[in-house]
Amino acid sequence: MGSILAIVDLYGRVYTYTTVNATIPSATPSGEYLLRVEQIALHMAQQANKAQFYIACSQISITGGGNGTPGPLVALPGAYRSNDPGIMVNIYSIAPTAYTPPGPAVWTGK
Helix, strand or coil: CCCEEEEECCCCCEEEEECCCCCCCCCCCCEEEEEEEEEEECCCCCCCCCCEEEEEEEEEEECCCCCCCCCCCCCCCCCCCCCCCCCCCCCCCCCHHHCCCCCCCCCCCC
């Protein structure tokens, strides 16, 4: 895990957040990238168009990169459909280990 950040609002409520560390594969070529992190709320996803997406993006610059070929690549919007497995799913009827996230496989640099 990463660091812990605490924020106090105007009413004295304290919110804590734990950052998560991620490693970008060393084979990633140098260049400009959009790093996109998604969280999908699935509590109502057994109904069409009820999954809730929470997205954060950062523009990052990779220098001294490798000579890998990231893939598979996707276009956004358009990478997902509302009825894809992992988006339209009844999480109350499957084991947590049976859930498969939507989208292509994560590129590991190999």
